[in-house]
Amino acid sequence: MSDAGSDHARLEAFRAEARAWLEAHCPPAMRAPAESDEAEFWGGRRAAFESEAQRAWLERMVERGWTAPTWPREYGGAGLDAAAARVLEEEMRRIGARAPLKSLGMWMLAPILFEHGTEEQRREHLPPIARGEIRWCQGYSEPGAGSDLASLSTRAVRDGEMFVVDGQKIWTSHADLADWMFCLVRTDPDLPKHKGISFLLIDMASPGVRVRPIRLISGASPFCETFFTAVRVPARNLVGQAGAGWTIAKALLAHERAAISRLRDGAVQEEEPLEVLARRCVGADAEGRIADPVLRDRIAQVNLDALCNRLALQRSTEAERAGREPGPGSSMAKLYGTEINKRRKELRVAIQGWRGMGWEGDAFTPDELKSVRDWLRSRASSIEGGTSEIQLDIIAKRVLGLPG
Amino acid sequence: MATTRTLLWSEDEELIRRSARDLVQARMPISHFRALRDAGSAIGMSREVWREMAGLGFAGALIPERWGGAGLGLVACAIVLEECGRTLAPTATLATAVLAATALVEGGADATRDAELPRIASGESVLGFAHDEGLHHARDGVSTRAAAGADGFTLHGEKSFVLDGTAADAFLVSARTDAGRIDLFLVPRTSRGLRITPLALVDHRSAARLALEGVRVAKGAVLSRKDGALLPRLCDRGAALLAAEMLGSTEEVFARTLAWLKERRQFGVPIGSFQALRHRAAAMSCEIELTRSIVLAAVRALEADATDAPALASAAKARATDTFLLVAAEGIQMHGGLGVTDEVDIGLFYKRAWTSRGIFGDAAFHRDRFARLGGY
Numbered sequence: 154m155s156d157a158g159s160d161h162a163r164l165e166a167f168r169a170e171a172r173a174w175l176e177a178h179c180p181p182a183m184r185a186p187a188e189s190d191e192a193e194f195w196g197g198r199r200a201a202f203e204s205e206a207q208r209a210w211l212e213r214m215v216e217r218g219w220t221a222p223t224w225p226r227e228y229g230g231a232g233l234d235a236a237a238a239r240v241l242e243e244e245m246r247r248i249g250a251r252a253p254l255k256s257l258g259m260w261m262l263a264p265i266l267f268e269h270g271t272e273e274q275r276r277e278h279l280p281p282i283a284r285g286e287i288r289w290c291q292g293y294s295e296p297g298a299g300s301d302l303a304s305l306s307t308r309a310v311r312d313g314e315m316f317v318v319d320g321q322k323i324w325t326s327h328a329d330l331a332d333w334m335f336c337l338v339r340t341d342p343d344l345p346k347h348k349g350i351s352f353l354l355i356d357m358a359s360p361g362v363r364v365r366p367i368r369l370i371s372g373a374s375p376f377c378e379t380f381f382t383a384v385r386v387p388a389r390n391l392v393g394q395a396g397a398g399w400t401i402a403k404a405l406l407a408h409e410r411a412a413i414s415r416l417r418d419g420a421v422q423e424e425e426p427l428e429v430l431a432r433r434c435v436g437a438d439a440e441g442r443i444a445d446p447v448l449r450d451r452i453a454q455v456n457l458d459a460l461c462n463r464l465a466l467q468r469s470t471e472a473e474r475a476g477r478e479p480g481p482g483s484s485m486a487k488l489y490g491t492e493i494n495k496r497r498k499e500l501r502v503a504i505q506g507w508r509g510m511g512w513e514g515d516a517f518t519p520d521e522l523k524s525v526r527d528w529l530r531s532r533a534s535s536i537e538g539g540t541s542e543i544q545l546d547i548i549a550k551r552v553l554g555l556p557g
Numbered sequence: 558m559a560t561t562r563t564l565l566w567s568e569d570e571e572l573i574r575r576s577a578r579d580l581v582q583a584r585m586p587i588s589h590f591r592a593l594r595d596a597g598s599a600i601g602m603s604r605e606v607w608r609e610m611a612g613l614g615f616a617g618a619l620i621p622e623r624w625g626g627a628g629l630g631l632v633a634c635a636i637v638l639e640e641c642g643r644t645l646a647p648t649a650t651l652a653t654a655v656l657a658a659t660a661l662v663e664g665g666a667d668a669t670r671d672a673e674l675p676r677i678a679s680g681e682s683v684l685g686f687a688h689d690e691g692l693h694h695a696r697d698g699v700s701t702r703a704a705a706g707a708d709g710f711t712l713h714g715e716k717s718f719v720l721d722g723t724a725a726d727a728f729l730v731s732a733r734t735d736a737g738r739i740d741l742f743l744v745p746r747t748s749r750g751l752r753i754t755p756l757a758l759v760d761h762r763s764a765a766r767l768a769l770e771g772v773r774v775a776k777g778a779v780l781s782r783k784d785g786a787l788l789p790r791l792c793d794r795g796a797a798l799l800a801a802e803m804l805g806s807t808e809e810v811f812a813r814t815l816a817w818l819k820e821r822r823q824f825g826v827p828i829g830s831f832q833a834l835r836h837r838a839a840a841m842s843c844e845i846e847l848t849r850s851i852v853l854a855a856v857r858a859l860e861a862d863a864t865d866a867p868a869l870a871s872a873a874k875a876r877a878t879d880t881f882l883l884v885a886a887e888g889i890q891m892h893g894g895l896g897v898t899d900e901v902d903i904g905l906f907y908k909r910a911w912t913s914r915g916i917f918g919d920a921a922f923h924r925d926r927f928a929r930l931g932g933y
Contacts, residue, residue, distance in 0.1 A: 557830030
C-alpha cells in the first residue's frame, strides 16, 4: 500500500472512531448552536454551566483531549495532526455539535506560548486552558494607546524576581470574568517605542488589580477598564525576551483577526435571512419578489458580498492548509467580515421600520430588541482588534509593499 | 452556498496558465491591440494568432477529442480569458471556443457537429454570438422569429449587439420558434438576406449589428436542448467567463497603478506613502481578492454542472463588473493627468470596463437574478 493510501486508511479509521464516540457522548442538547454568545461556555473559575448537558459535553471532550485536538497530550490535547483534526471537525459539524469551549486563551495565547513560551509556562498554562478552568483576557489598548498601540505606557519595573506593574488598560474584553491577562507592558522607557515593550502574564487575583466594566451604546458591557497599582508579577511570567513584546503582539493580533472573522462568520448562520425578514415586513409581489425594489437590491448586494467573503475565507483557509501562515490575509478577512457585518445589522433594523428602533419593553418582541442591540454592538466590530483603517494600513504595507 | 470545490489552482491549471500567458505576452502584448485599433482593422483580431492558440488546444478546449478538440474544460477557458484580459488581447475564446462550442456540443445534430466542431477546434472557423436585441441585455427579450419550412428555417429579426460580429464567419443567432421557445441557429456570414453593420465601439472590441430579412438556413442549423435550457446555459457561461476576462484586466490595471504609486514622487516622497491613496489601494486589493474567489467558484460550479452554478455565475458577473469599474476609474485618478492620455494604457482598460459592464448583463441585472434565484 502506498503512503497516501495508508494515510487515507488511517484517517478513515479515525473518522469511524470519532463518529462512534461523538454519537455516544455528545448530548442531544449540544447538537445545536448556542442561542447567544453568553450561552456559550467560555470557561474560567467564575463560569457557571448553563445546563448539565453543557457540563457533561465539556468534561467528556476534555477527557479525550478534543477541546484542543492538535495540542500534544502533555498539555491537555490529543496530539492529532492537522488532517485528523479536520476529520474531527467534520464529524462534529455532521451532527451539528457545538464547540464545548470557546476560549481566547486557546485561540490567541496558546499559539504564542507554543512559539515563544518556556516549557515551564506551557506546562503551567496550557492544560487549564484546554480544560476550560482558566479564562484569559487581553491587555493591549490603553486610554493613550489605541490604534497607536506601540505608544502604550503601562510600566513594568524589574524588582529582583518580580515585576512591579503600574498603569491602565482599556477595552479588555470580559476582564471582569477573566482569571488571567496576557498583557503588553513597557519594560524599558528609554528604548524606541517598539523596542521597549514586553509580553507579561498577570494573575487578575493579584493585589492592586481593579476592574471596571464600560457600558456601551448597546447597553451591554463586554469591555472593561483595568487598573494596575503596584501589582507584583513574578518575572517567570515574562513570555519571550524582555523587549520582544511588540513582535509577539503582532503575531497575536493576526490570530485575533482570524478569530474575530471566524466568530462573525459563525454567528450569522443562525440569523433569519434578511430576505425572509423583508418579505414579512414589506411584503412581496406575485412572483415572491420583495415589494420594495431598492431594499431588495440592497439585500442582494449584501448577500452577494457575504458570499464572496465566505469564498475568499475558504480560499485563504485552503491556502493556509497548503502551507501558508495567517498573515496579512487575516487583515483582509477582518476588514471585510466586519464591514459586511455592520451593513447586515443596519439593514436588519432598517427593514423593521419602527419595530427596529425599540430599546426595551413588552411592546417589542425579543427578536426585535435583539436586532437593535446587535446593530449597536456591530459598530464596535470594525474598531476592536485593530480598526478598519489600521487593517487597510497593514494591507498597504505588507501585501502591497507601499512605502510609509 | 459555500462550495466543496477547491478555490485553489491545481498544478495542471497552473501549466495551462503558463502556456496561455507565454503566448499572450509574446504574441498579443497590448501593442498588438493598439496596432489593430490604429490600423482600423476590419475584423478586430488576428486569425493567425487564433490558429496558434488552437494549436495549444484552446480553441477546442470544450470539444471532445473525436471532433479534434483538446477537452481541456471550462476552467482552462477561464484561465485563458484571464490572461487575455491582461493585455486586452482580442481572441475568439469567449464567443467561439466557449459559446459556439457549448451550443454545438450540447445542442447540435450529429451531422452539424461533425461538420462544424473540427473547424472550430482547428481555429479555422470563428463565430459571433447574436442574442441581444434591445439597448440592454435581456434573457427572454427575443423577437427574432425562426419559421420552420419543409427544408429548414427562415429567420426574420434584428440583433443589436453581436459579440465578435466583425470577425465571425458565421453567427449563433437566438430566435423564437413557431412553438414559442428560444433556440439558437447557425447562420453563415454569406447568407442571403443577412445585413451586417460593423460597430466601432469605444473600446474597439469586435462587434456588429445584424438584420435578418428572410435568411434561410438548413434543418441542421438549429441548436437546441430538450430541456430548452441552451440559451440560459450559454448566457451563464458567457457571464462567468467574461467575468474571468474582466478579472484579468482588473488585475493588470491594479498592478500598473500600484507600480505607479511606488514610482511617482510628489512633495519629495512616493505618492503611495499618502494615506488617502494607500487606503484606497488596499481596499481595491480586497475587492479583487473577493472577485477572484467568486469567479473561480462560478467557473468550477459551471464546469461541474452544479445546481448553484447559475447563482454563482450571476454573482461573479455582478462582482467583476463593479470591481473592474472601480479599479479602472481609480487607476485613471491615481495616474493623474497621464491617466487621461491615450499614450498610457490605463484609459484603454477603463473603456473596456464600460463595454464589458453591459455584455451579458450589468451588475444590477445580475443582482436581480441572484435575488430571484435565491427566492426573493
